Amino acid sequence: MSTKIDLQNLPVTEEFAPLAEGVCPVEWALERVAEARLISCGRSVTCRDGLTQVQAIITDITTGAGQPGDLAMLRDVVGYIAAMGDCQASLTAARGVLFSLDRYAAEWDAHCNRKRCAALVCKAYISVICLPERCQGDTACLKACPAGAISGGPGLIAVVDEARCTRCGDCLTVCPHGAIARSGPMKPKLPDAPIPVGSFATAAAAGVVRRRRRAE
Amino acid sequence: MNRATLTVDGRTISANPGQSVLNAALDAGIYIPHLCSHPDLPPQANCKLCVVEVAGQDGVVCSCELPATDGLQVVTQSSALLQRRKVALELMLAGHPKDCVSCKRYMNCELQAMIQYLGTVHSRMRVTTRKTDDLNVDNPIVVREMERCIQCGRCVRACDDLRGVGILGFNRRGDEVYVGTAGDVPLGEAGCRFCSACVAVCPTGALQDQFGIFRDDLPWEEAIVPCSAECPAHADIPAYLRLIQQGRHSEAIAVIREKVPFPHVLGYVCNHRCESGCKRTALNSPVSIRNLKRYAAERDTEHVWRGKGFHKERSGKRVAVVGGGPAGLTAAFYLNKLGHDVTVYEKQNVAGGYMALGIPEFRAPTAVVQAEVGYIVESGVRVRYGQNVESAAALKAEHEAVLVAVGTPVGKKLRLPGADFRQVYTAVDFLRASRLGQTLDLGQTCCVIGGGNVAFDVAGTLLRMGVRATVVCLEKGEAMLADREEIESACSEGAVLFDGHSNEGIEGTPEQVTGLRVHEVSEFHFDRATGALVETAVPDSTRVIACDSIVFAAGQATGLTEGFGLELNRFGYPVDPQSGKSGHRTSLDGVFCAGDVITGTSFVINAIESGRQAASLIDRYLGGDGQIDEVLVERERQPKIGKVDGFHLQARQELSLRPAAERVCDFQPINVNFNADQSVCEASRCLQCDLRKDIRKSRIWSEYAVK
Ligand code: SF4
Ligand code: SF4
Ligand code: SF4
Numbered sequence: 012m013s014t015k016i017d018l019q020n021l022p023v024t025e026e027f028a029p030l031a032e033g034v035c036p037v038e039w040a041l042e043r044v045a046e047a048r049l050i051s052c053g054r055s056v057t058c059r060d061g062l063t064q065v066q067a068i069i070t071d072i073t074t075g076a077g078q079p080g081d082l083a084m085l086r087d088v089v090g091y092i093a094a095m096g097d098c099q100a101s102l103t104a105a106r107g108v109l110f111s112l113d114r115y116a117a118e119w120d121a122h123c124n125r126k127r128c129a130a131l132v133c134k135a136y137i138s139v140i141c142l143p144e145r146c147q148g149d150t151a152c153l154k155a156c157p158a159g160a161i162s163g164g165p166g167l168i169a170v171v172d173e174a175r176c177t178r179c180g181d182c183l184t185v186c187p188h189g190a191i192a193r194s195g196p197m198k199p200k201l202p203d204a205p206i207p208v209g210s211f212a213t214a215a216a217a218g219v220v221r222r223r224r225r226a227e
Numbered sequence: 228m229n230r231a232t233l234t235v236d237g238r239t240i241s242a243n244p245g246q247s248v249l250n251a252a253l254d255a256g257i258y259i260p261h262l263c264s265h266p267d268l269p270p271q272a273n274c275k276l277c278v279v280e281v282a283g284q285d286g287v288v289c290s291c292e293l294p295a296t297d298g299l300q301v302v303t304q305s306s307a308l309l310q311r312r313k314v315a316l317e318l319m320l321a322g323h324p325k326d327c328v329s330c331k332r333y334m335n336c337e338l339q340a341m342i343q344y345l346g347t348v349h350s351r352m353r354v355t356t357r358k359t360d361d362l363n364v365d366n367p368i369v370v371r372e373m374e375r376c377i378q379c380g381r382c383v384r385a386c387d388d389l390r391g392v393g394i395l396g397f398n399r400r401g402d403e404v405y406v407g408t409a410g411d412v413p414l415g416e417a418g419c420r421f422c423s424a425c426v427a428v429c430p431t432g433a434l435q436d437q438f439g440i441f442r443d444d445l446p447w448e449e450a451i452v453p454c455s456a457e458c459p460a461h462a463d464i465p466a467y468l469r470l471i472q473q474g475r476h477s478e479a480i481a482v483i484r485e486k487v488p489f490p491h492v493l494g495y496v497c498n499h500r501c502e503s504g505c506k507r508t509a510l511n512s513p514v515s516i517r518n519l520k521r522y523a524a525e526r527d528t529e530h531v532w533r534g535k536g537f538h539k540e541r542s543g544k545r546v547a548v549v550g551g552g553p554a555g556l557t558a559a560f561y562l563n564k565l566g567h568d569v570t571v572y573e574k575q576n577v578a579g580g581y582m583a584l585g586i587p588e589f590r591a592p593t594a595v596v597q598a599e600v601g602y603i604v605e606s607g608v609r610v611r612y613g614q615n616v617e618s619a620a621a622l623k624a625e626h627e628a629v630l631v632a633v634g635t636p637v638g639k640k641l642r643l644p645g646a647d648f649r650q651v652y653t654a655v656d657f658l659r660a661s662r663l664g665q666t667l668d669l670g671q672t673c674c675v676i677g678g679g680n681v682a683f684d685v686a687g688t689l690l691r692m693g694v695r696a697t698v699v700c701l702e703k704g705e706a707m708l709a710d711r712e713e714i715e716s717a718c719s720e721g722a723v724l725f726d727g728h729s730n731e732g733i734e735g736t737p738e739q740v741t742g743l744r745v746h747e748v749s750e751f752h753f754d755r756a757t758g759a760l761v762e763t764a765v766p767d768s769t770r771v772i773a774c775d776s777i778v779f780a781a782g783q784a785t786g787l788t789e790g791f792g793l794e795l796n797r798f799g800y801p802v803d804p805q806s807g808k809s810g811h812r813t814s815l816d817g818v819f820c821a822g823d824v825i826t827g828t829s830f831v832i833n834a835i836e837s838g839r840q841a842a843s844l845i846d847r848y849l850g851g852d853g854q855i856d857e858v859l860v861e862r863e864r865q866p867k868i869g870k871v872d873g874f875h876l877q878a879r880q881e882l883s884l885r886p887a888a889e890r891v892c893d894f895q896p897i898n899v900n901f902n903a904d905q906s907v908c909e910a911s912r913c914l915q916c917d918l919r920k921d922i923r924k925s926r927i928w929s930e931y932a933v934k
């Protein structure tokens with residue numbers, strides 16, 4: 012007979028170390044599930060259908076497709092897997108999701124209800140921007156962008172077209188000046204189109220004007 | 228070990244040693260939901276629906292894996308359990324198609340029944356899809372709609388535990404786990420035996436029988452063994468094929484003898500309807516059932532069937548059987564076993580009817596026919612030869628019952644000018660004379676009129692007598708009624724074929740036929756109302772085929788007349804006044820019919836089955852129970868058939884025809900029987916469709932007393 016885990020006595024929080032700074036607990040949970048699906052037994056309803064369902068729900072939560080009631084349903088399903096699962100991989104994944112849900116409830120709520128990812132990891136909730144003060148018009152980012160979403164030129168401040176950007180992050184690492192960055196919904200003021208390097212500074216006196224944009 | 232006593236929802240039940248709580252409860256009529264468990268398979272706890280609570284233990288356990296021990300107190304219904312079950316089912320349904328109505332298992336599906344039982348709807352969970360659903364769906368016998376698979380694993384266990392084939396398993400591709408063969412090769416390549424055990428246990432529409440492979444007008448139990456279902460006598464074909472494969476020929480014949488007393492003759496002449504139903508046809512070609520029967524009969528030296536079966540006490544009732552052909556002798560055989568005093572009245576001086584006198588020696592050797600007739604006589608049936616029974620009514624006066632099984636012993640001639648000339652014969656008379664060694668005036672060349680098997684039997688016989696044979700028939704090419712092999716065989720022996728020709732008249736004088744005048748037809752049919760031939764002649768195609776004699780193979784009649792004492796229809800067949808049609812009963816109480824005299828000229832196996840039914844009917848008429856079923860060999864089904872590489876490719880073994888030039892010089896059988904290796908190869912091609920009968924059907928919730 013396989014050992015069954017009693018949900019009440021599950022040492023959920025002790026098993027996982029607190030997540031490091033910059034790690035999104037929702038994305039982290041999704042990774043635990045994806046990882047488990049590659050190695051779990053995949054035979055029983057908990058393992059095959061359960062993990063598949065959990066992955067589908069969390070994926071939606073991280074991509075802006077979450078629906079009301081998702082968190083409750085997710086708890087039902089992971090709770091079910093944690094209680095009934097029969098392979099180590101699915102049990103660990105389910106406990107990981109529960110740990111994340113319990114310990115980082117506010118983050119899950121932000122993802123679901125406010126479409127925000129505090130760690131700036133979940134692509135649906137971030138923008139990639141070029142900080143106009145830092146940009147030197149090197150064009151390294153233009154060349155790196157596989158989607159052709161960045162416009163600019165030698166000596167011009169690069170501008171990322173949010174609609175075309177896939178948030179792949181390729182441009183982030185190539186800028187020698189650290190001008191490309193992730194941003195949440197509160198973005199600094201940015202030029203609409205490429206302008207000569209230095210010309211944006213005239214707005215410095217007024218400071219950075221923050222626009223609050225509530226994503227619905 | 229003693230039976231354990233436990234309580235399930237407060238009811239005290241007892242369990243066999245080692246039984247699971249699930250099975251103990253189900254046996255006691257208490258339903259616990261389950262999908263992956265199956266009465267014939269080891270448990271696997273995949274579906275998690277059979278969860279229960281146990282007094283004194285936290286949490287829930289799958290009852291399929293919980294041993295039913297003494298004193299256990301089990302709860303199967305609680306809101307917590309219902310919740311667990313609902314989540315499990317919802318998860319399964321998330322990845323399941325929503326098109327129940329278009330699924331072939333609709334209304335016959337355990338998953339659907341579970342949805343109903345738990346009152347679950349699809350909508351709450353995310354719809355999930357799999358990329359692996361259409362892998363390995365290509366084979367002609369098991370339809371695999373894997374998008375309907377709930378991965379209960381029953382098929383995997385059936386293939387492995389029940390059959391020892393073990394080609395199904397849980398495969399992984401990336402993050403998906405699914406049921407398939409190693410390497411996802413088609414079932415055939417994997418060594419599948421196509422036993423369809425996997426289909427039998429699948430609770431959903433994921434595995435189905437190929438559409439149209441079984442008849443849907445028969446009870447399921449019968450339809451799944453299609454060869455036996457097609458056989459008019461319903462012989463247990465897979466059982467005897469297994470015995471032949473094991474070299475147990477006498478036992479194989481005993482299995483056949485449970486249904487027919489002429490296995491050897493049938494091995495030569497049967498029209499093998501069983502083969503047209505054989506499931507193996509879907510893979511490549513049917514098992515050569517008829518030839519294997521002949522093979523086994525030739526090697527049945529032990530006669531293990533002798534003395535077996537029922538032998539009822541003598542009833543003192545007398546039964547007369549008119550006609551010693553396959554129908555009459557079969558009925559006589561069973562009626563004698565049923566305790567009645569049976570006398571067969573045979574017109575000729577040999578018994579066997581059509582088998583002895585209606586087909587040529589090279590199709591059914593006299594020795595074979597007479598041996599099997601002999602066993603019936605030995606069993607206690609009295610045969611009186613040379614008896615022309617003129618009145619059934621008169622015979623009935625001396626017997627408690629009479630069976631008329633005269634067949635259709637009178638050949639018909641077409642109404643052609645010259646049909647009464649001296650050298651014009653019917654096929655019945657010609658074949659009978661040839662079997663009895665009587666000589667007819669045939670000359671050098673003979674025209675046979677007719678396009679059925681009988682015409683070609685006549686042609687083959689003529690050629691062996693040294694007479695040139697020409698067959699003339701209305702039908703052309705493919706439309707001809709005779710079997711292809713019969714036509715080809717006769718033609719390769721030298722018969723000349725005039726197909727698509729109509730007869731105008733016989734040339735010559737009443738004393739000497741000189742030819743047959745024919746013309747070609749481009750189209751013909753028979754008028755519905757009058758039965759008259761309506762044809763379109765090809766202009767200027769009239770010609771005379773020179774010949775010295777004519778044989779009509781143009782149908783046969785019963786030869787019965789009013790004087791026989793039975794009400795006849797306008798074709799001379801006795802009618803049952805109650806139904807107004809031909810049947811086992813006649814206008815005279817206590818006088819019955821069997822065989823061709825009911826059906827018109829048909830096949831030996833149909834006559835035999837008709838004889839069996841008549842025997843049963845007459846026994847009931849005489850106060851018996853009509854029971855003629857018997858078991859002459861205990862069945863041993865070995866369900867663990869194991870994997871066989873290339874099983875799906877094993878080709879049908881064919882008998883080798885002797886060269887035409889050689890066989891036309893004698894009356895020996897035209898083909899050479901299998902050798903030992905061939906017989907084993909051929910018998911082992913059988914898919915053993917009957918094994919599936921031993922797999923129990925999983926019962927759904929509504930079939931339990933407590934649900
Ligand atoms: S397998 Fe059953 S539940 Fe699934 S579609 Fe077919 S009938 Fe419906
Ligand atoms: S051997 Fe039988 S049970 Fe196994 S896959 Fe083939 S048909 Fe199914
Ligand atoms: S194919 Fe049928 S028997 Fe096999 S695992 Fe799927 S649902 Fe179960």
Ligand code: SF4
Binds near residue numbers: 453
């Ligand atoms: S495979 Fe065997 S059991 Fe099945 S129909 Fe053919 S002969 Fe009969």
